[in-house]
Amino acid sequence: MTPFSMTPSPLRGLALATALALAAAAPAAAETKPGKKFTVAYIAPSLDISYWQWVAYGAKTKAKELGIDYIELDSHNSPVDQMTNVRTALTRGVDAIVMGPVSSASTPPVLRLLKDKNIPVAFTGIGPQPGETDYTSTVTANNYEAGREEGKFVCGLAKERGGNKVGMLSLPQDRENAQKYLKGAKEAFAAEGCDLVQVLQTKGLTVREAVDQTNDLLTRNPDVKAIYGMYDEAATGAAKALQTQGLVGKVGVATADGSPTTVRLLREGVIQGLFLQEAGGQGIEAVQQVYNALTGAPVTKELPLPEPLVTAKDIDSPEAQAKLKRVYPPSAGQY
């Protein structure tokens, strides 16, 4: 549940190439109608990842609301597939493109291709390569700011529990968003007087891995009083490990992202804070921006969305509920 997809496995890619090619093609074909209506294409880096499905959901919902036709394409984490998808979208005569690029580095050829076509393009989750300017808007999460906020919150959790040692379950640090989160968090820990004793990076992004890592983290550092989760599965796994060890409440947990699972854990008091990354919100805003461009309305080139905190106390407030609805669709689970 993160805007950067997992390391692509060629085999799995193969699997999904088959299944998702079919899955993506069918509804898209049904939705393309002749007429004067605008059509927007959402090109996802990998629809294996729920995060991108939720972005897609947001984009689709907003498109419907604005009366725009919507098609969806999956790049399977491959820059080559991504280029193919852009060409396919052009062939199908779309008027605007919203894309979560496979990586920042993969964007220049896409922008070069779109340059003379006069088609607005908005990025979600991952921004374009620095220096590129020929795009309509980039809608991202403010990872650095969110990292600071969450760092401050987690340090507070540790202090409430009579300590200052914290541990981190991190996304792979070769990712730009992970580096930004970590940078923000480290600054906050330093400012608040907390000690980050261990950073464990995930490889598979599974709950199982996070459980084992939390166990190892607490074995090595029994005096850790709070855990910083950088991705949704981290908190789910940490919660499970704490439940098994009878440490619920004694060790605090907060995480970025948010999902039905972590929302439930928040309500149950197993974890203490969620910094919502508005996946659906990114899709909504990106479609709004290209629509503005098509209709001549003003656009915002850089649109960093905040990652608002929700806690067990305010989760049922109308404000928090509204925010949650900008994260995941109702089909994913309860808010």
Add this chain to the structure above:
Amino acid sequence: MTDTIAGAPVQAPPVRPRRAGAGTRLLRVYRTEIAIAAAIVLIELVVSLWSPQALSFGNLANVAQASAPLILVSLGVFLVIATSGIDLSVGSTFSLTGMVAGLGLSAGLSWPVACLASLGVGIGVGAINGALVTFVGLAPFVVTLVTFAVGASLAFVVTDGHSIAILDPDFWRLNGGTLVPGVVNYVLFCIAGVALLEFALRKLVLGRWVYAIGSNAKAARLLGIPVDAVRFGVYVASGLFASFSSLMSLSYISNSEATSGANLMLQAIAACVIGGASLFGGTGSAIGAMLGAVMITVIQNGVNLIGINSFWQGSVTGLVILVAVLIDRFTKARA
């Protein structure tokens, strides 16, 4: 030409009248396994130099819990490898059957029913593998690559990629309950699985057939051994072990994810090879496969406890496999 013994009757070498003692024979049969067990102890001792908690009960319980799913999957994979086949599909079978169980539970099935459904899917995948390999005569690598790909994609298809939180209040008992007083189920199932399989492989005719087929399938067929039936059986068993393992894991972390088995396939094959199985078949043991799985987990645990960047885990595991294989080869060459 100059030797004087040439004409003398050749002295018969001293005759061993009886077989070697039971202990000596066990030592010989389980030479590799004993070496791995010693290596595991050694690794733990080395890790405990950095992190004394490594040998604590809590950490050992964590290692046992973390290795349980891998052990169960490896047992099934070992059966296939022992017949000189290969099963690449276990990882995706693990994911898929976990998703099936999760779906069943969230649809309101009681957990034993959901488990049966899940086991049925595992057996089904194994039966497809087995039928294509034995009765159609396709190469195991190709067949299981296909079922791997299809299984991985179906794991996403069944729930549209969403992960499912398991809320059934009793399901945890499958993993964490105690069928036999004093022994947690996951330990019990692993030990029982290994013991039963080892017994069958050593003491039942069926087990000897497995090795016979792996040793020389053509000869086995000429000898009238039911090669096709046994081959079919091992693939079914592999699917069954993968799905059972998935249920255990699901019962523990109470969260089913479409990617949960992503790393398992290579780890399980590695576990078998570390445990003395040859990819050409005919060698190895269930105990070896278990120890291989434990060793992989112990390395992961050790890397985290020492605080090495987890990106190095793959390298460390790889090197340990290489060392294990080299030692095995070296000692065999001398024996």
Add this chain to the structure above:
Amino acid sequence: MTTSAFLLEATGIRKSFGATSVLRGVDLRIAPGEIHALLGGNGAGKSTLIRIASGSLRRDAGSLSILDDGPHPIAVVFQELALLPHLSVAENIYLPRLRQGFVPVRAADRRKEARAALAQIDERLAREALDRPVAEIDLHERQLIEIARALGSGARLLFLDEPTANLTFAESERLFAILRRLAGQGISTLLVSHRMKEIRAVADVCTILRDGRTVVDRQPLATLDDASIVEAMGQKAASRAAPGPSTPCSAGSRPGAGTTVGIEGQGLSLTLEPGTILGLAGAPAGPGQLIDALVGAAPDSDWNVTMNGAAADLRSPARAVRQGIGYVSGDRAEKGLLTTLPILDNVVAATRVATRRWLARRPEATVAGDALARLAIKANSVDDSPLTLSGGTQQKLLLARWLEIPPRVLVLEEPTRGVDIGTKREIYALIREMAVLGTVVVWWSTEFPELIEICDRVIAFDLRGEVSGVIAGAQVNEVALARATGMAA
């Protein structure tokens, strides 16, 4: 009706594969306690008959009755050894008898039975080898284990196809002694062999097939002389009349191949003029080491090889080929044929290495076609698999590899193993032809008659693999070879 005295009685057996009629009325009768030789040229139908008699192939017509005396009265001891290398000797013997999967093996009891079966064959083997994995057992003893397994399963009739192909003289003698002993206990053997001498030594009666028909039906061997046997098999006894050059020929005829080869080692120093045919005789150890050295498979060997006086670079097989050393092994399946590649690639494989040319060019097909035609190899197409050819023809195919180069030295390792007499003759002629063109031929054979017939000189090795002498020209005879190698009767 068929309650006759015969253990196996087959009459009028017919079998066709598609349009090819392989058996066209074969009779075979085997009595209890006899050693029965089944003779016939390549393609006469011997293997098909064995497969039908042992029940692994259905016959089209004819009757087959077996004196049914147990569950597995007939056991085929396969040419390609049908053992399970990772399992113990004992287990190899008893496992095939266990037909139920979900029952305990009860290994201790089974082991006793296996031991009893093996002790019938060889007491020492039964004592020492029972618990060792088959992979650790000597090749020739594995055959004994197969026989023990057959006996353990209650076999009354053993089919042995070329059982001595991989055996030394002493090992063959041991096997024959066992077969004779079993015959005394009423167990019969059907023996397929191309070695006339051993057939005469061991078999009582013979049946000869030609073109899918029985031409000699169960006749005592004593009543047949060699010439009539060869004639019955349809191969001209006259082929012996093609004599080779008795003296080494000069290098004049083909300058490219005229190389003088020196071999030094084990206190021996030999100079081989172009066109010399050097024989190697003895148990596998000695000739094997020299051959490995020559073909670049033993870089650290004690043997030194020179060519025209200069040391040859034999540090790898590829270097050896580029130095002009060709190699044909009798172990076609393991060391010779590229079984998954078509005949074409098999023929030109050596040329490609020798000339360092890796891009297959069109003329290769022509070259290969010519080579096949010269050797009278009947193949439908050079694009077929070499496995479509019979064993003898496969061997000729391996020789064809070197025809076009031609090599300065041609190393042959039992090239006539498992080949019928007619094909042997063709191979002899081919070897002589290459010698005439100036190639130095180094040839290991376990059959003394062919060494005597073809070779100019023979290096004899004793049983420990050490050189026991060099025999030249007219002194090459059976007595001298036997004395030097310690292998003859």
